[in-house]
Amino acid sequence: MAAKKPLPFSDSVMKQVRSIPRGEVRSYAQVAIYAGRPGAARGVGRELKHLPGQATQVPWWRVIRSDGTLAPPVAHEQAKRLRAEGVTVDERGQVFRVVVKKDGKAL
């Protein structure tokens, strides 16, 4: 019997994105790594772009850039949704990442 076929890139990415807890953010690169394709950050962004957007169940807005900024095409919508979850977003689209200690306590 053939070995277990790895999930398609897109499915793997979606799975990871959906696993991001509310109020938490993750970078494209980080998602790519968790999806099993380190360095495929661009591919991640491409997949998220393919999403329905507002009508999706995938919390794409929790995926931001590695430097904490938001991607220009969606920055507006994204900032709005992030703030709705308690994530502090600067006017310039800068996200103050929620740092959590191993205790689960916010820093």
Place this chain on the structure above:
DNA sequence: AATATGACCATAC
């Protein structure tokens, strides 16, 4: 199969 594009990332200047 090769080229072009993109919601990126890291480094160099």
Place this chain on the structure above:
DNA sequence: TGTATGGCCATAT
């Protein structure tokens, strides 16, 4: 500190 350049990966044509 901000801008420019190269690299990486996954689709579309």
